[in-house]
Amino acid sequence: MRHLLCAKDLSHDEAVLILDTAAQMAATQSREIKKLPTLRGRTVVNLFFEDSTRTRISFEAAAKRLSADVINFSAKGSSVSKGESLKDTALTLRAMGADAVVVRHPASGAPHRLAHAGWIDSAVVNAGDGTHQHPTQALLDAFTLRRHLAGGTGDLDGLHVTIVGDVLHSRVARSNVDLLGTLGAHVTLVAPPTLLPVGVEAWPCEVDYHLDSALAAGPDAVMMLRVQRERMSGAGGGFFPSPQEYSRLYGLDQRRLAALPEHAIVMHPGPMNRGLEISADAADSARSVIVEQVSNGVAVRMAVLYLLLAGTRTPAADDETKVPA
Amino acid sequence: MGPDTRAQAGSSSNEAEVLGPADIGRALVRIAHEILERNKGADGVVLLGIPTRGLPLARRLAANLAAVETGVDAETITGSLDVTMYRDDLAHQPTRTIGATHLPAEGIDGRLVVLVDDVLYSGRTIRAALDAISDLGRPRAVQLAVLVDRGHRELPIRADYVGKNLPTASTQRVRVLLAETDGRDGVLIEGEGR
Numbered sequence: 001m002r003h004l005l006c007a008k009d010l011s012h013d014e015a016v017l018i019l020d021t022a023a024q025m026a027a028t029q030s031r032e033i034k035k036l037p038t039l040r041g042r043t044v045v046n047l048f049f050e051d052s053t054r055t056r057i058s059f060e061a062a063a064k065r066l067s068a069d070v071i072n073f074s075a076k077g078s079s080v081s082k083g084e085s086l087k088d089t090a091l092t093l094r095a096m097g098a099d100a101v102v103v104r105h106p107a108s109g110a111p112h113r114l115a116h117a118g119w120i121d122s123a124v125v126n127a128g129d130g131t132h133q134h135p136t137q138a139l140l141d142a143f144t145l146r147r148h149l150a151g152g153t154g155d156l157d158g159l160h161v162t163i164v165g166d167v168l169h170s171r172v173a174r175s176n177v178d179l180l181g182t183l184g185a186h187v188t189l190v191a192p193p194t195l196l197p198v199g200v201e202a203w204p205c206e207v208d209y210h211l212d213s214a215l216a217a218g219p220d221a222v223m224m225l226r227v228q229r230e231r232m233s234g235a236g237g238g239f240f241p242s243p244q245e246y247s248r249l250y251g252l253d254q255r256r257l258a259a260l261p262e263h264a265i266v267m268h269p270g271p272m273n274r275g276l277e278i279s280a281d282a283a284d285s286a287r288s289v290i291v292e293q294v295s296n297g298v299a300v301r302m303a304v305l306y307l308l309l310a311g312t313r314t315p316a317a318d319d320e321t322k323v324p325a
Numbered sequence: 326m327g328p329d330t331r332a333q334a335g336s337s338s339n340e341a342e343v344l345g346p347a348d349i350g351r352a353l354v355r356i357a358h359e360i361l362e363r364n365k366g367a368d369g370v371v372l373l374g375i376p377t378r379g380l381p382l383a384r385r386l387a388a389n390l391a392a393v394e395t396g397v398d399a400e401t402i403t404g405s406l407d408v409t410m411y412r413d414d415l416a417h418q419p420t421r422t423i424g425a426t427h428l429p430a431e432g433i434d435g436r437l438v439v440l441v442d443d444v445l446y447s448g449r450t451i452r453a454a455l456d457a458i459s460d461l462g463r464p465r466a467v468q469l470a471v472l473v474d475r476g477h478r479e480l481p482i483r484a485d486y487v488g489k490n491l492p493t494a495s496t497q498r499v500r501v502l503l504a505e506t507d508g509r510d511g512v513l514i515e516g517e518g519r
Binding site for chain 1: 346407410411415416417418420421422423424425426456460461
């Protein structure tokens with residue numbers, strides 16, 4: 001593994017290795033001294049062109065717990081607002097000697113460009129690009145599922161996960177469909193037709209337009225997606241008639257929560273729109289693992305940084321980047 | 326463990342068995358007695374095995390302690406200590422898989438920790454283990470038990486309990502086999518000595 005750009009790039013064994021490593025990392029995080037010397041002297045740059053609270057903090061905590069130096073860069077208040085290109089920003093990072101670049105960008109494919117254009121030699125971790133991918137979120141979701149429903153080892157063979165909401169704008173849904181499928185889980189997407197992307201029928205999952213019928217199938221986990229109103233033009237963007245109607249048809253409320261199987265867990269990648277896609281009852285219920293997802297995020301990101309940065313680079317992988325900038 | 330056992334063996338494939346199952350059994354009984362003798366009993370003793378092969382050795386030593394000393398429960402004094410994340414050679418090797426660290430329920434504060442590993446070579450694994458221990462607590466003392474000491478130390482570290490001193494050439498490779506991990510017990514030396 002040289003970069004982590006897309007959940008689809010991970011093989012079954014690589015994904016399980018990341019989850020196993022994350023489990024060991026999680027075990028170290030219950031100790032009094034949480035800091036490990038593993039990545040001492042390495043530099044991780046958090047390059048965030050888009051707002052984020054938990055992902056940036058999570059990557060920062062993960063890097064610091066492994067003793068790496070962290071440089072935070074957000075587009076706001078940087079030269080990007082003066083019109084600097086991604087390439088020039090990348091060359092600046094290279095001059096500063098970053099070992100890994102964690103990038104979030106509003107344009108789908110920006111991390112791929114950064115990894116393969118030959119501008120930098122560092123490992124690139126995709127922390128969310130446009131409506132494309134958010135692989136570490138899918139890994140932390142898989143880790144959480146595995147911990148609660150698969151005994152904390154192996155893969156997710158036979159689990160049934162229902163993902164509900166704004167699939168169209170969701171990189172989380174795309175990454176999860178890829179990764180959970182690789183790990184053997186069965187995924188059902190539930191959304192109004194307006195919030196499903198073109199081509200969804202080719203994805204390795206099932207699609208249902210009705211939440212109640214999907215929940216009647218007895219899923220092991222329900223993952224609610226945030227309605228991404230900032231990506232919808234206009235007030236509701238014309239994707240659904242009104243927030244009230246969306247909430248009534250696709251929101252996880254008290255009644256639907258009660259209809260879930262006894263062992264089922266409720267997940268949400270955050271930030272939540274309470275009262276829209278998820279009610280406060282559901283978000284704060286005993287079967288909600290939303291806060292645990294955040295702490296698992298740190299362990300998973302520690303595992304990813306460890307696996308990308310700790311070992312030697314193969315000469316072949318280095319050659320790939322020796323293109324003049 | 327680690328680079329210690331993975332030293333280059335050269336192209337020669339001749340291997341000699343230097344310790345058999347009975348030798349290993351006797352060495353572990355002797356080490357268990359030495360631990361009791363040196364520490365005047367098993368009070369506060371914790372055996373931490375370094376994965377992979379230090380762990381079964383620690384379990385066997387604990388069973389030997391329990392057999393001769395009353396009031397010792399082999400299960401509650403044994404733990405594993407993974408040192409991967411404390412190694413100083415991570416950047417020079419392919420990425421290593423991280424093993425599990427399990428401490429006895431009472432922890433290691435104020436107790437006497439005996440580190441257990443299969444082969445003592447450069448001493449770097451033990452250095453990493455000492456760092457790992459200091460992040461986990463503050464033992465009263467730390468001692469080291471190894472099945473084989475093959476020399477070639479790169480750090481000022483020595484073992485308190487040694488199963489067998491084995492003079493080797495650095496081109497040779499020492500392999501420890503244990504029934505729990507490899508199906509049989511044995512210590513092999515591979516490659517030509519110089």
